[in-house]
Amino acid sequence: MSPLTLTLSSYSRWLCRFKILHSQNALVAFSSTATTTTPPNENQTQSSGPAPPPIRVALTESAGRGVFATRKIRAGDTIHSAKPIVSHPSLSAIDTICYFCLKKMKPFTESQSQGVSFCCEKCKESSKVFYDVEKKADWVDFDDYCRTQGLKFPLLVKRLACMVISGAAPADIVDILQPASLTQRMILKMEEGFCLLRNAFTKANMGDERTYFLTKQWYTAVLARIRINAFRIDLAGGAYEDLLSLAAASIEAEAAVGNAIYMLPSFYNHDCDPNTHIIWIENADAKLKALRDIDEGEELRICYIDASVSCHARQSLLSQGFGFECNCLRCLSGD
Template sequence: MSPVGLSCYSRWLSRFKTIYSQSTVVSFSSTATTTAPPNENETPLSRPAPPPIRVALTESAGRGVFATRRIGAGDTIHSAKPLVSHPSLAAINTVCYFCLKKIQTFSGSQRQGVSLCCEKCKESSKVFYDVEKRADWLDFDDYCRTEGMKYPLLVKRLACMVISGAAQANIVDILQPASLTQEMILKMEEGFCLLQCAFSKANIRKEHTSFLTKQWYTAVLARIRINAFRIDLAGGVYEDLLSLAAASVEAESAVGNAIYMLPSFYNHDCDPNTHIIWIENADAKLKALHDIEEGSSLLLLEELWLTLLLAPQNHTKGILNS
């Protein structure tokens, strides 16, 4: 790592320890707005406030997220539910197939080898699972496992959601795409063919899969590659977010991947002012690492930098080559 990178890490680590070494418990609350009609017994003060942020174009990094007022250190900026999520193949038997919450016992609802943690997740999973269970995914999953790929699983789930009518085929078009080389595109073709073949063998009507072209698959995967978050569960409310991050990496608590709308607009920096965490499931919480002044750009730490910072030294080379 370069001296500049080490300097950035040092500043970030010091700030992380200073802000979250206090003994107070951080409480989490949703700041999402609602479109439901106001309750006649609800007062303006009891309604959730909109997030103190706006999305705007930056001078050099495309879209970004900016504070619309001063945000205090440790404040929850907003929460976000995933547009699409999927457990990792390694964790598929130990987490909820919908929300990615860890399942200690298999007392929840089970469907053909996958587990749902509660009736709510069982009902919610119908947006993709009623379509997914009709197909044989053995070859597709083997392809992802053999090639070490995780993002095609998100494309599969999104495709099932589109077929079921729960999502529009262009739902992720607003997200920034990654630049793909011809070699990368050629490598994606195998996954596309396996996905298309699975639906075809399941006798899903062609009018329901007309969106599923090679161009659609490649475009979606290009956006997922640059916007997906690896889900590391904290397993409880942590007072120290540095301990939270360290525990996530050391316990190999990554349970899956997800894409979000608003968090995808955040830019990344080696000296961030914002942190994203997952307490029990794929619902993300974004918190301020330190005081953020009105008009400031909100910045997240690059996932790879966090992994390098916290990973054991003998694993660093493998991380860089992955």
Template sequence: MSLLLRRLLSTAAHGPLPIRVAFTDSAGRGVFATRPIAAGEALHSAQPLLSHPSRALLHEVCYSCLRRKPGKGGHSSGGCYFCSDACREHAKGFHGIEKNSDWSLLDDHCSLRGLKYPYMVKRLACMVISGAVGADCLDILQPARLHQGMISEMEEEFELLDSTFRKAGFQEELAAFFTKQWYINVLARIRVNAFRIELVASSYEDLLSSAIASVSCDASVGNAVYMLPSFYNHDCDPNTHIVWMQNADAKLKTLRDIDEGEELRICYIDASMDVNARQKILAEGFGFECRCLRCLSGD
């Protein structure tokens, strides 16, 4: 277990977390209650290791924390929106790398194929080059199962990224970590661990904007990858859920009373879908057949 994960498990704002992470033979990992937990109790919060705004909302949400842009005001830099000086300072290093490179070829490639995760790898690579994170910061997370068609597409994306970085003058920095295998390994982990961030509406205007975005099939403000939330297993009838109130900081809460020793599970997808739709999406997107009690009952 990584030092970062140990620290996350040992302390919280209100004392020790009421959970433990276990590595099991069946699922490979799991999060369990260390004491009875009441319905609605906050388990913990988590800041993202990596986040990226939706392409459609690049100028409407914070480049750093994904907070929505208010009606007026805000800070901008290089065409991006920052909700505060703190966020602008936090992103200063990797934003400088990202804004000074020409990403048009990658943009065209991703737009044509409807891809979003290559942008997250691009962001991570910029963070590594700037020294904000280590190249191995996602290695502890579970990767997706890849088939040859996916790998071939990833190799094409890698070539676009590699060419762009080198044209921008980062040959020396790339030599230390940026290989085709690194790109594939990182993207494989992002594919199954990235959360779709949908902020809770704080006003009528936000609610209206969210409704319009939902109609246009882009209700999320972006995507983010976390450490501890990525260790929660799936259930189509979950006992825990994640909410995002103002930005990409995730808050995990229980949906019902939890017994000591009970596994805490979240739903990776839209739980309102029927069993066939859920099984299809989980198999194709996450690489497993769900055998939770709800699916086994045919609900």
């Protein structure tokens, strides 16, 4: 999936920025709902509504920020769910899934004029935060560039740019997320994608007052954050609610339907023997599940890669893909 977390230089600076972003736009909120199966305590009533997620974000000793349990969480509990800040379907699956929520479509669903489909009227209406802008431009060159180069993250930048132009999101909505370290060579390779994106909006006669933010620096900065914070979405399908089914779904899931960026899930650090698992059942709404009992104060961690490979292979994947050396107990033991 994709990706997540390195080091944050100043927690107080991050907290201040989050408060500002949270007040600017509801899209930045930790779109999370508590759906834990732990029964309420004696002081709770049915009318009090769902409790907040049993977690907090704080600094770790060595891995920057992380997510910690505020109470005991039982194996199999749903810790919280999260809606994406921005998502985009895979180009290979674009004709078979909802263009907004990435839910798999039933056969022979009526398509829209540009070949995209929505699973319901709600998704069609919700898509206006980007689609009303997107359909005004010609994306053939940009999509061909992504397809021939095997790129997926520029598609998320395109969708985010459309959201900013439509006024649905601030241009700095992902600034809170940790960026990847980019070499000058990597930045130069991004230039073609930026030019194609910019040209598409220019040819669509969108004025500078609407695309003022769309500079090479903005494009590069957003792509740097997406590179290590985007999740690859593999739909499990069905109503997998027990732990064994979740594990099976993770292994047997079909090819990825797309990629997405989330706020709270991006704060989870990595472990090759994780206590938490992120899944997608029917669409891009993510669920964080406890793989085992978790004690109060314990850090919640997910696995960024295929944990079944050797220690050497895991270290190589994490170093090249995420820029850090894993020092989890499993790696330290050489397992």
